[in-house]
Amino acid sequence: MNKFKSKIVKVLATSVVLSTLLAGCGGQDKASSGSNSKNEQVTLTMLIGDTINTPGFQEVVKNIEQDLNIKTEIEIRPGGPEGENIVKTRLATGDMADLSVFNSGSLLKTLNPEQNFVDLTNEPFMKNIFDTFKETVTDNGKVFGAPVSSSQVGGWLYNKRVYEELGLSVPKTWDELMANNAKIKAAGKTAVIGSYNTNWTAQLIILADYYNVHAQEPNFAKDYTAGKAKYAKTPAALRGFEKLEDINKKGYMNKDFNTTTYDQAMKLLADGDGVHYPMLTQVLPVIADKYPDKINDIGVFPQPSDSADVNGFTVWLPNTILINKKTEKLEAAKKWVEYYVSEKGIAAYSSKSKAIGPNVINGIKVADDAYPAVKEMMPYFDSGNVAPALEFLTPVKGANLPQISTEVGGGITKALKGAQMYDKDVEKQAVQLGLPGWK
Amino acid sequence: MSNVNKHMYSYFFIIPAAIIYTVFFLAPTVMSFFFSLTRWTLIDWEFIGLENFKQFFSEPSLMIGFKNTLFYAFSTMSLKVIIGLLLAVFLCSKIRNKNLLRSVVFFPALLSTIAVGVVFNAMMNPTIGIINKGLALIGITGPDWLGDANIALFSVVLVDVWKGVGIATVIFIAGIMAIPAEYYEAHKIDGGNSFQEFLHITLPLSRPALNTVIILALIGGMRTFDLVWAMTGGGPGFSTDLLASIIYKQYAGGFYGLATAGNVLLFLFVGLIAFPIFKLLNRKEVDL
Numbered sequence: 001m002n003k004f005k006s007k008i009v010k011v012l013a014t015s016v017v018l019s020t021l022l023a024g025c026g027g028q029d030k031a032s033s034g035s036n037s038k039n040e041q042v043t044l045t046m047l048i049g050d051t052i053n054t055p056g057f058q059e060v061v062k063n064i065e066q067d068l069n070i071k072t073e074i075e076i077r078p079g080g081p082e083g084e085n086i087v088k089t090r091l092a093t094g095d096m097a098d099l100s101v102f103n104s105g106s107l108l109k110t111l112n113p114e115q116n117f118v119d120l121t122n123e124p125f126m127k128n129i130f131d132t133f134k135e136t137v138t139d140n141g142k143v144f145g146a147p148v149s150s151s152q153v154g155g156w157l158y159n160k161r162v163y164e165e166l167g168l169s170v171p172k173t174w175d176e177l178m179a180n181n182a183k184i185k186a187a188g189k190t191a192v193i194g195s196y197n198t199n200w201t202a203q204l205i206i207l208a209d210y211y212n213v214h215a216q217e218p219n220f221a222k223d224y225t226a227g228k229a230k231y232a233k234t235p236a237a238l239r240g241f242e243k244l245e246d247i248n249k250k251g252y253m254n255k256d257f258n259t260t261t262y263d264q265a266m267k268l269l270a271d272g273d274g275v276h277y278p279m280l281t282q283v284l285p286v287i288a289d290k291y292p293d294k295i296n297d298i299g300v301f302p303q304p305s306d307s308a309d310v311n312g313f314t315v316w317l318p319n320t321i322l323i324n325k326k327t328e329k330l331e332a333a334k335k336w337v338e339y340y341v342s343e344k345g346i347a348a349y350s351s352k353s354k355a356i357g358p359n360v361i362n363g364i365k366v367a368d369d370a371y372p373a374v375k376e377m378m379p380y381f382d383s384g385n386v387a388p389a390l391e392f393l394t395p396v397k398g399a400n401l402p403q404i405s406t407e408v409g410g411g412i413t414k415a416l417k418g419a420q421m422y423d424k425d426v427e428k429q430a431v432q433l434g435l436p437g438w439k
Numbered sequence: 440m441s442n443v444n445k446h447m448y449s450y451f452f453i454i455p456a457a458i459i460y461t462v463f464f465l466a467p468t469v470m471s472f473f474f475s476l477t478r479w480t481l482i483d484w485e486f487i488g489l490e491n492f493k494q495f496f497s498e499p500s501l502m503i504g505f506k507n508t509l510f511y512a513f514s515t516m517s518l519k520v521i522i523g524l525l526l527a528v529f530l531c532s533k534i535r536n537k538n539l540l541r542s543v544v545f546f547p548a549l550l551s552t553i554a555v556g557v558v559f560n561a562m563m564n565p566t567i568g569i570i571n572k573g574l575a576l577i578g579i580t581g582p583d584w585l586g587d588a589n590i591a592l593f594s595v596v597l598v599d600v601w602k603g604v605g606i607a608t609v610i611f612i613a614g615i616m617a618i619p620a621e622y623y624e625a626h627k628i629d630g631g632n633s634f635q636e637f638l639h640i641t642l643p644l645s646r647p648a649l650n651t652v653i654i655l656a657l658i659g660g661m662r663t664f665d666l667v668w669a670m671t672g673g674g675p676g677f678s679t680d681l682l683a684s685i686i687y688k689q690y691a692g693g694f695y696g697l698a699t700a701g702n703v704l705l706f707l708f709v710g711l712i713a714f715p716i717f718k719l720l721n722r723k724e725v726d727l
Contacts, residue, residue: 082691
């Protein structure tokens with residue numbers, strides 16, 4: 001009996017301790033948010049992908065708390081389809097954060113922006129933002145988002161040190177590029193780095209070819225959205241798949257391309273063991289962070305077409321900051337976004353993170369200490385030899401392109417068959433979105 | 440009297456259990472049959488009849504799941520049965536350190552599947568992985584275990600067997616231990632050898648254990664997702680995609696109706712294969 005009693009006492013004691021601990025936590029929270037300076041502090045929640053959380057972003061968040069007295073509670077989600085799912089589920093269950101960052105372009109359309117996000121069309125701070133960006137976050141004539149970073153390009157990152165050693169020059173045509181590859185292979189180095197273990201990286205040769213598609217078939221995006229143009233039936237578009245196949249056929253990739261990861265690929269490129277890496281310039285800060293003495297060796301050129309006259313970059317527009325339509329702190333959220341895209345906000349951002357491409361806001365120039373690769377891409381922007389990637393021009397994007405690219409690039413599937421598979425794959429997306437022209 | 444007994448407990452007693460079962464099991468099941476017939480965006484839906492099922496059968500990247508899943512389920516099952524049975528016979532014989540060896544065999548079953556997948560992914564790397572480095576020491580150039588589309592699925596099968604054979608072995612050991620010693624004594628007196636002993640006593644009399652292992656391994660194999668996802672993510676290309684990983688990808692792509700249709704198909708697929716086998720196996724069971 002005594003034993004039993006002491007047990008009860010123990011249980012009671014534990015629960016008392018626990019409950020005071022919990023109460024303590026709650027109390028502290030209140031105290032910290034209430035006691036802060038002049039006006040009452042507002043706390044906004046914000047859901048972002050893991051790649052957004054750069055030192056520059058954190059710096060802006062810190063400044064916003066200091067200057068506007070708005071605290072930001074950051075929630076990190078994974079990128080890719082898993083992250084998209086989290087966003088979709090939270091929207092569907094009405095559990096979305098006040099602010100969120102999501103892809104602009106085709107993926108944003110899958111979120112039904114009009115129903116879920118605040119219309120920013122008439123906000124004064126949107127005036128300074130480039131129309132090319134605004135178009136990618138517009139649905140039914142309304143603009144829903146502000147840019148979260150600079151734009152970037154998809155192209156061929158290359159190791160300039162090795163290029164100099166081997167006496168190579170930047171190729172203007174696909175044949176010149178393949179000739180360079182042959183020389184690099186002969187020198188015993190990996191000509192093209194494949195990192196198919198991170199399977200989205202396999203798509204780059206197809207996606208970065210869009211400038212060339214656009215130059216030859218200016219109506220491709222429109223016809224593609226309408227279900228009239230297909231990859232397999234448009235020779236200019238099919239070239240992307242063929243180029244991917246070409247690299248594999250000639251054996252220009254690292255032998256273990258199927259098991260190499262994104263991170264390993266960056267190391268190969270930085271060390272010069274691999275000389276070309278078809279990739280987005282978002283890798284630049286990562287390389288600068290991990291191999292600071294090598295970042296100046298990295299350059300970038302556009303994916304060449306078959307003619308030297310057509311030579312330009314495919315541009316990826318930045319992700320976008322969105323305001324939840326159901327937020328109870330709309331004023332604070334708008335102020336947050338306004339600050340983020342203001343000169344102050346951008347200055348804070350660039351004090352910690354360098355740009356990976358030109359900004360999409362009027363009057364913001366590329367800094368003098370920009371990465372060499374970013375400086376290298378500027379002439380193309382200045383002369384207008386750039387085009388947005390297809391995913392910013394059409395809502396139609398298939399979910400299986402990474403897998404199909406690894407099959408074509410890995411020599412499992414022929415280019416034409418891959419293109420046909422992809423045409424079939426995008427049908428699902430188009431039908432799900434209810435686009436006219438698809439069955 | 441019997442009447443009183445019958446009504447001693449009110450039907451109200453089953454209400455808590457019935458509510459939980461309805462809300463968490465029955466309702467989702469019925470709903471999934473319904474949503475598999477729609478184009479569903481989580482927010483609204485449109486009834487499209489059997490379109491989703493048609494799509495599942497017409498798209499090669501979806502169809503490959505049936506083939507791969509069958510191969511995966513039957514090959515893991517047979518390897519687990521064969522290796523598990525041999526190990527069990529060995530571990531029931533008169534050997535030293537029996538308990539230690541039994542633990543060693545069972546140990547992989549205790550690990551998290553994802554952890555096993557991640558570790559083997561690293562070990563099977565063709566250039567820096569420990570397996571190929573080990574093979575290189577004895578002069579063999581190991582294959583690209585997970586990168587070669589022709590053998591990737593088989594590599595995953597091997598890891599699944601390594602991880603799952605412990606459970607099969609334990610079930611077999613229990614089955615073999617339950618065989619009365621008299622049979623073995625009679626066999627000894629008749630002067631049979633140990634192979635005959637295995638074939639005519641151990642094998643037929645551990646039939647219940649064998650059936651359990653077959654059914655468990657088969658159903659487990661058909662539902663596998665975690666190991667494949669951790670090791671290859673279904674790649675390279677679609678070469679190691681199983682039904683479960685394909686369904687997950689449709690879900691991740693936002694095709695909720697299609698993913699639900701896939702789950703209905705997986706349910707039917709498992710049922711259609713497991714149920715007849717279960718019937719067949721049970722008929723052949725003998726009493727001890």
